[in-house]
Amino acid sequence: MNEFLLIFRRDFTTKEEQPSPEVLQTSLKAWQDWFGSLAAQNKLARPLQRWDGEGRIVKPNSAVINGPYAEIKESIGGMIVVTAADYDEASEIAKGCPILKLGGNVEIRMAVTPPANK
Amino acid sequence: MEGELLPNLFRTEYRKIVGVLCYLFGIEHIEIAEDIVSDTFLSATELWSVNGLPENPTAWLYTVAKNKTKNHLKRSSLFENKLAPDIKYNAPLSEEIEVDLSVKNISDSQLAMIFAVCHPSISSDSQVALALNLLCGFGVQEIADAFLTNRDVVYKRINRAKERLKEENIRIEQPSTAEINERLGNVLTTIYVLFSEGYYSAGHQNTILRKDLCAEAMRLCYLLVENETTNRPAASALLALMCFHVSRFDARVNESGEMILYQDQDETLWNQELIARGGYFLNKASVGNELSRYHLEAGIAYWHTQKESTIEKWESILQLYNSLLILEYSPIAALNRTYALSMTSGKKVAIAEAEKLDLKTNHFYFSLLGNLYTGIDNQKALQHLETALEISVSGTDKATIIRNIQKLKESM
Structure with a gap:
């Protein structure tokens, strides 16, 4: 089994793109049920962690910008680490993620262990 | 006399x-x-x-x-x-x-003893045995009966634990705040294991012994709740959980000692006074922002004291199981969550979720699938129940599964 980082992104800034309170309410339950389902399959590899929405961006010239990324519209809504055999299984898991219903996407990255030092 | x-x-x-x-x-x-x-x-x-x-x-x-x-x-x-x-x-x-x-010194010394017995240097099995021996006055034979093992095993376990306490030079004293923070989790686990042994253990039919174990666990937990320094929300939550469970003690066994399933229980036998006390302690547990597994389990147990099967009830139970599983995975919580899901979203949704669980060595898994397939595909339901019967071990479990198979066959 491997560990995969699932990063949920969507546009949290463009006003017209924001879901209605009712949609958000439904989405909240969908998130809880999705996390519950993954936990029931014992696939959560790390405790869940909530992330603040505000954030900071540090640029190459050491400039620090407030707020999520200014140049692309999407920002990270959250991330989890799950156990799966390979990218195919991790993708199957990600297909259930409620962010997809809100126009977002999920980036998947497999954890790699650095080669052991001899 | x-x-x-x-x-x-x-x-x-x-x-x-x-x-x-x-x-x-x-x-x-x-x-x-x-x-x-x-x-x-x-x-x-x-x-x-x-x-x-x-x-x-x-x-x-x-x-x-x-x-x-x-x-x-x-x-x-x-x-x-x-x-x-x-x-x-x-x-x-x-x-x-x-x-x-004096009453005060007895209570102080009991508390000091609990924290000594639950020292992390002793294995969990030994903590429970030693707690029963030193804190509950159980003899070696009674402990052996409770754990379905023999006297020698218990005797050795207790002696090893005592030796360990001496080697580590554990002081029997009022626990400091740091010690409470470090060891209260252990203490609560020991109390919960003690309680579960009495409440769930399918292996023995000795109702009096089982009740004693539950009562002793509740007494120890009450001691923690009564003491200012150990009166943490998690302790109140555990006590609430035990009150809710024990309220059904008399309703879940018939005269011949057979288990009566929840949905078939006579709820007039549920002890309302204990349910009310559970509510009181759950309320007390709801301060601060600590959310322990005992809070979540007490919440689930609370909803089970409400017999009426409403959407609100099952939706609440589902969310509590979601949170419990996110906090700490266990196969039985995964199965119970799936059952709650069948009550909120229907059997088909639950079957799809159940088949992802991969608990093929657990007879409860097949019993759950048998339940979910009943009325959807009775042949499949029967197959699953028969698998459950085949891999179950204890007589009580087998008896329950056989009854379910008979019920299913009658409806087919």
Whole structure:
């Protein structure tokens, strides 16, 4: 089994793109049920962690910008680490993620262990 | 009359006096404490059968135990060489050693003992055995019966644990805030294991023993809740959980000792007073922002005290199981979550989720699938129940599955 980082992104800034309170309410339950389902399959590899929405961006010239990324519209809504055999299984898991219903996407990255030092 | 009285006194008083003496002597002289108290009860057995009962048997036991302690200390060179410096260090200087069997000191010493017994250097099995022995006054045979094992195993387990406590030089004292933070989780786990052994263990039919285990677990937890320093929300939550569960104790077994499933229980037998107490402690647990597994399990147990099957009930139970699983995975929680899901979203959704669980060595998994497929595909339901029957071990489980198979066949 491997560990995969699932990063949920969507546009949290463009006003017209924001879901209605009712949609958000439904989405909240969908998130809880999705996390519950993954936990029931014992696939959560790390405790869940909530992330603040505000954030900071540090640029190459050491400039620090407030707020999520200014140049692309999407920002990270959250991330989890799950156990799966390979990218195919991790993708199957990600297909259930409620962010997809809100126009977002999920980036998947497999954890790699650095080669052991001899 | 004495036939009943002495065993009862042994159960309630043995642990109190042993606790107080250990608190006074320190862990390294635990056997001396036990010998003095055993000797006290031996005297009671002999004298009461000849002279009849004293006016106040408990006070008699306390006086005799105090005198035996003093005599022992006077006779014993151990006292001069070893104990005296310790006691002088622990207790205010006085000519006479005072064995303080006041209510307050008994309760303080019990608390100190719980935290000593639940020291992380002792294995979890041993903690439970030692707690039953020292804190609940259970004999080796009773503990062996409770854990379906033999006397030797329990005897060795307890002795190893005592040796370990001595090696580690664990002090029996009021736990500091740091120690409470570090060890309360362990203490609560031990209490919960004790309770579960009484409440769930399918292996033994001895209802009185099972009730005793539950009652002892609740008493220890109550001790924590009563004490200012250990009265943490998680302790109240655990006590609430146990109250809710125990409220159904009489409703879940029929006259011949067979388990009655939740949906078939006569809810007029549910103990409303315990349900109300559970509610009181759950309320007390709802301060601060700590959310322990006991909070979540108490919430689930609360909803089970509401017999009526509403969407609100099952939706709440589903969300509580979601949170519980996110906090800590367990196969039984995963199965129960899937059952709750079938009540909120229907059997088909639940079947899809159940088949992802991969618990193919667990007979409850196949029983759940049997339940979910009933009315959807009865042939499949039957297959799953038969697999459940095949891989289940205990007689109680097999009896339940056989009843479900019969019910299903009748409806087919």
